[in-house]
Amino acid sequence: MEERCTSLMKAAAEGSVAMAERSLECSCTQLDAVGSDGRTALMIAAAHGHRAVCVALAAAGCDLDATDSEGKTAIDLAADDACRDALLGEQAKRQKLLRAICGDPAAGREALAQFASPKGASLAAESPF
Secondary structure (H helix, E strand, O other): OOOOOOOHHHHHHOOHHHHHHHHHHHOOOOOOOOOOOOHHHHHHHHOOHHHHHHHHHHHHOOOOOOOOOOOHHHHHOOHHHHHHHHHHHHHHHHHHHHHOOOOOHHHHHHHEEEEEHOOOOOOOOOOOO
């Protein structure tokens, strides 16, 4: 049986942020491709404790809710608290954005500020966004 492994999965296993970012730049990259072990690149990075790669993959839009053959997500597989906290933080940002899209203006301003400037800049209160 042929082992399925993408360049993104290799980067995740090795903890190479540069390789992961390069793979993400390629239009052919499948963010949530599943390897022969049933895991995505995000799951592999989390299981190896590669926080920086987890952050890059999550920011690129990897599915945080995807499960492996045992029903575990990347958050469940996280090797350490740093990876788990980074993924939980991304999950919280996505939930805020979803609430904003669904009609919570206060959450909308806060979510847009986070996505527009991850360094923590805020939008003015009178901003329509």
